[in-house]
Amino acid sequence: MKERLEQICREAIGRIESAKELDTLNDIRVAFLGKKGELTSIMKSMKDIAPEERPAFGQMVNKTRAQIEQKMEEMKTRLARQARQAQLKAEVIDVTLPAKKGNLGHKHPNTIALDEVERIFIGMGYEVVDGPEVEKDYYNFEALNIPDGHPAKDEQDTFYINKEFLLRTQTSGAQVHVMETAPLPIRMISPGRVYRSDEVDATHSPCFHQIEGLVIDRHITFADLKGTLAEFARELFGEETKVKFRPHHFPFTEPSAEMDVTCFKCGGKGCRMCKGSGWIEILGCGMVHPRVLKMSGIDPEEYSGFAFGVGLERIALLKYEIDDMRLLYENDKRFLKQF
Ligand code: DAH
Numbered sequence: 001m002k003e004r005l006e007q008i009c010r011e012a013i014g015r016i017e018s019a020k021e022l023d024t025l026n027d028i029r030v031a032f033l034g035k036k037g038e039l040t041s042i043m044k045s046m047k048d049i050a051p052e053e054r055p056a057f058g059q060m061v062n063k064t065r066a067q068i069e070q071k072m073e074e075m076k077t078r079l080a081r082q083a084r085q086a087q088l089k090a091e092v093i094d095v096t097l098p099a100k101k102g103n104l105g106h107k108h109p110n111t112i113a114l115d116e117v118e119r120i121f122i123g124m125g126y127e128v129v130d131g132p133e134v135e136k137d138y139y140n141f142e143a144l145n146i147p148d149g150h151p152a153k154d155e156q157d158t159f160y161i162n163k164e165f166l167l168r169t170q171t172s173g174a175q176v177h178v179m180e181t182a183p184l185p186i187r188m189i190s191p192g193r194v195y196r197s198d199e200v201d202a203t204h205s206p207c208f209h210q211i212e213g214l215v216i217d218r219h220i221t222f223a224d225l226k227g228t229l230a231e232f233a234r235e236l237f238g239e240e241t242k243v244k245f246r247p248h249h250f251p252f253t254e255p256s257a258e259m260d261v262t263c264f265k266c267g268g269k270g271c272r273m274c275k276g277s278g279w280i281e282i283l284g285c286g287m288v289h290p291r292v293l294k295m296s297g298i299d300p301e302e303y304s305g306f307a308f309g310v311g312l313e314r315i316a317l318l319k320y321e322i323d324d325m326r327l328l329y330e331n332d333k334r335f336l337k338q339f
Contacts (some may be wrong), residue, residue, distance in 0.1 A: 001042075001049070001057060005064050008038050012068045016075050022083070025076055032068055039065055058158070109208060109339045110328060113316040114191055117211055120235045124228065127188045132176030133195075134165055139173035143295050144252040152251050152275070157197050167195035171212035172252060175288075175307055178214060179296035184303060185217035191312065202324045209312035216298065216305030222255070222287060225306035229259055230287060236315070237264040244279060253307055255287020265321075272320070280318060283310040 012032045019025050032038050042061060049057055109117070118128055146152045156169035174190035182188070191211040198204040215224065230243045241264060245257040261282050263274035270276040284309035290300035313325055320339055322328070327335050 002060065005042065005060055008032065008042070009067055012038075016068070016071050016171075019079065022076065022079050023228065025072060025079065029072060033065060039068075042181075093335050103153065103333075105276055106337065107339070108328070108336060109316040109320050109322070110312055112339060113209070113319060114209070114312055116236065116241050116319075117232075117310070117312070117315065118189070119189070120232055121189045121213070123235075124192070124231070125187055128190050129174065129178060129190045131168070131171060131190050131192055133168055133179055133193050135168035135173050136163060136204060137164055137166055139176050140166060140168050140170065143176040144172050145295075146251045153164050159197060168192075169196050170194055170309065171210040172307070172309060174212050175214045175252075176292075176296055179216065179293070179298055184298070185215075186305070187215050187217075189213045200326065202326065205313070205325055205329065208325075211310045211312055212296075213285075213308040214257075214305060215307075215311075216288065216293075216303055218303060220287075220304045220329045222305060222306070225285060225287065225308070228306075229283070229308060233259070233261045233282065237261055240267065242268070245285075248284065248286075250284055250286055252289050252292045254289045258288035259283050259285055264318075282314070282318075283308050285309070294316075 012028065015028050015031075016025065019028065030037060034040065039061060043058075046054055046057065122128065140158075141147070141150070141153055145196035158169045159167040161167070167302055171192050171194060172191050174192070178186055178190070189211055190213075192211065193207060194210050195207050198206050200206065215228070226243075226245065233241045233243050240262070242262045244260045246260065248256045248258045250256040259282055260279040261269040263271060263278055263280050265271050266278065268278040270278045274280050285306065288305040288307050293300040293303060294306070313328060316322065316328065317325060
């Protein structure tokens with residue numbers, strides 16, 4: 001019996017030592033220590049032994065079991081450590097690999113130009129207000145003294161939602177919203193998207209941006225308009241900038257004008273930028289038509305005002321010397337990151 005026990009012990013320990021996986025250890029446990037295992041069956045043969053030898057035999061079996069269990073524990077720890085090391089090795093992270101570059105966004109040239117325009121007017125005490133892009137025909141045309149059948153309505157052909165609503169063709173409608181609701185006096189600019197059914201080319205897009213301006217108070221004259229817009233031009237294009245007003249026609253202003261600035265590239269001598277003229281057209285403006293004031297509930301006998309409209313893209317293109325408007329909408333990062 002003793003030899004048999006020693007043999008079992010050697011065999012078990014031998015198998016444990018050559019085990020390569022934790023699963024194998026479990027099989028060995030079942031084979032030797034399990035309910036039907038070798039040691040268990042030896043215990044069952046106790047009844048064949050003389051009673052006086054039984055305690056010693058029992059002790060021997062227990063000792064053998066303890067030896068096997070201890071070996072098993074050692075091996076288990078060793079195999080677990082090996083498995084962990086293999087896993088760490090397999091999942092190793094190479095910290096010397098170049099990292100993925102995070103792409104930091106930045107402002108679009110339109111946004112930079114708008115920030116600049118807003119900064120200038122806020123500095124002069126203006127408020128920045130929003131207007132609706134889906135606009136009533138009344139605000140986009142009628143209330144601006146452009147009745148049905150007026151040729152200006154054809155020039156600004158647009159996208160109609162239905163008979164009453166359209167995508168606004170100009171930010172000028174924002175003037176009317178403000179005149180109807182805001183307390184007087186008014187000093188505001190209103191930037192936003194406008195739409196016209198134009199074909200895309202280097203200077204046209206069916207969707208672009210304007211910045212509207214409106215001032216209404218007692219005793220506002222054309223001199224206020226000139227002084228304000230000349231100051232705006234100097235802040236935007238440089239101290240040396242001069243302005244020139246050419247008579248023009250807009251239905252909602254009387255008198256109306258277009259303002260040119262001296263070319264900031266050549267200082268007025270004439271270059272490619274200003275097509276040799278020394279001047280660059282920059283905005284439309286005028287004194288708010290008395291009829292427009294009246295329609296919005298403001299008494300033209302008591303109040304007067306001026307208005308202006310600037311194309312935002314035009315400013316961005318000029319300021320950053322971009323020669324094709326389409327570049328502003330293509331979202332090519334190689335282009336955008338230059339500003
Ligand atoms: N709304 C005009 C346009 O889209 C621009 C404009 C001209 C706005 C004169 C004004 C203004 O407020 O007074 O062509």
